[in-house]
Structures are given as C-alpha cells and as structure tokens.
Amino acid sequence: MSIIQATNLHRTFGKEPLITHVLRGVDVTVQQGEFVAIMGKSGAGKSTLMYQLSVLDTPSSGQLFVDGTDVIALSEKERTSFRLNTLGYVFQDYALVPDLSARENVMMPLLMRGELWQDASAKADRAIDDVGLAGKYQNLPAELSGGEQQRIAIARAIASTPKIIFADEPTANLDTVSSKQIIELLSNLNRTTSQTVVMVTHEREYALGANRVLHMEDGLIVQEEILRPL
Numbered sequence: 001m002s003i004i005q006a007t008n009l010h011r012t013f014g015k016e017p018l019i020t021h022v023l024r025g026v027d028v029t030v031q032q033g034e035f036v037a038i039m040g041k042s043g044a045g046k047s048t049l050m051y052q053l054s055v056l057d058t059p060s061s062g063q064l065f066v067d068g069t070d071v072i073a074l075s076e077k078e079r080t081s082f083r084l085n086t087l088g089y090v091f092q093d094y095a096l097v098p099d100l101s102a103r104e105n106v107m108m109p110l111l112m113r114g115e116l117w118q119d120a121s122a123k124a125d126r127a128i129d130d131v132g133l134a135g136k137y138q139n140l141p142a143e144l145s146g147g148e149q150q151r152i153a154i155a156r157a158i159a160s161t162p163k164i165i166f167a168d169e170p171t172a173n174l175d176t177v178s179s180k181q182i183i184e185l186l187s188n189l190n191r192t193t194s195q196t197v198v199m200v201t202h203e204r205e206y207a208l209g210a211n212r213v214l215h216m217e218d219g220l221i222v223q224e225e226i227l228r229p230l
C-alpha cells in the first residue's frame, strides 16, 4: 500500500520575471513500511521536496496524497493536526528547545495534540529509553552531545508513533561514530516496527540501509535505485 503518492509536483518561488522553479514535476510513491533515501547535489531540491511530502510547505501545483489524505486540500488548522498525528520530523540542526529538558522536548508534540501530562511524560521516557538514552530525561540540550541531541530529536519524532518519519540530513552536524548510530537507529526502527522513513543524505554509505534511493538533479528525480525490494 502506498503511504505517499505525489504526482507532478511543482514548487516555484517568487514571481515572473524573477521566478525560481525548484521542483519541476516530481512523481514519488512511497510504500507503507518503506525506507527511502533521497540523494543529490546541493541545490537539487531535496529539502524542498521533503517540505512538500512532509506537509510543511504547499506545492505550487500537482497532487499529493499522504496516508490517503489529499493534504493540499487541508486548511492550515487541519494541516497542523495532520502533522501532529501522522508525521514525525528529524532536522539537521535537531531543533530542540534549549530551555526544556530532554523529556519536555519529547513531550511537546504530545501535549500539543492534547495528551495528558502524565501520559505524555510516560511516552517520552519510553521513547528516550528506545533511543538508548535512559537516565538523560532531565538533561537540557546543552548538557547532551550532538549525537545525543539528535537521538532526543528522534525520540521526539517516534514518541507519537507517527506513520512516517521525515529526516533531512539528520547526520549533517555529527561525527562519523554518532552519524552511524543515528542511521542504525533509523534503520532499526524501520526494520523492527515497519516504520516508514524518508531521509535525505549526502553520504552514499548512509543510504545503503534504504529500500530505495531516489536521485535528484535540478528539481527532478532522475534515477530510482532499488536496493532491497520491500
């Protein structure tokens, strides 16, 4: 079953005559439980594509169904609730709130979708345990290494058991050892829980755990490489 179905996605910025055509008719299908890596040179449009697929931005034209929902047709309020209930995010810069503890950071999206404090707290601790950071619940982001901060960001993404996790260069700011741990974590999550993962990476090595690698060039997917059929 396909969980993402994008057809002829275009994304332009600005107005004529200064228009930038960043996505130029992208078709993507992601299957439920699939691990898809997106690769390509800087400026190819990888992040822009991720923003569309993860409902953080709206395409200029095209069709996009995520988990069976026509996300382009949603109101802003519906999009917010769709994101909180269905999607998880891991960013390059972790995007943790500096004044909140690891536990509170992980609780945040759960509280935002109306969960009770105690339930959110219990789920947060379980997610933090799952990423191998048991005992670091009270640490502030500044009291964690970069790799640990990214693991907390993954805990935050998985705590709400989203249907899809989007990770845009999750290892960009990490050393090799931490990077490998992050990739392991995402691959394990995919294998053991059939979690759908869509990840952008510059490193070929980190894409090798994926089922499929999409290669982007100049706003288009120019090659699709199947590594491990689902």
Ligand SMILES: Nc1ncnc2c1ncn2[C@@H]1O[C@H](COP(=O)(O)OP(=O)(O)OP(=O)(O)O)[C@@H](O)[C@H]1O
Pocket (backbone or CB within 6 Å): 013, 014, 020, 022, 040, 041, 042, 043, 044, 045, 046, 047, 048, 049
């Ligand atoms: N809001 C915007 N307004 C104008 N141009 C934009 C905007 N966002 C992205 N672009 C342009 O779209 C192109 C693709 O950007 P994008 O961030 O998607 O690339 P990328 O493949 O993720 O690159 P990198 O590997 O460096 O992260 C770039 O040329 C960028 O300048």
Ligand SMILES: [Mg+2]
Pocket (backbone or CB within 6 Å): 046, 047, 048, 168
């Ligand atoms: Mg990018």
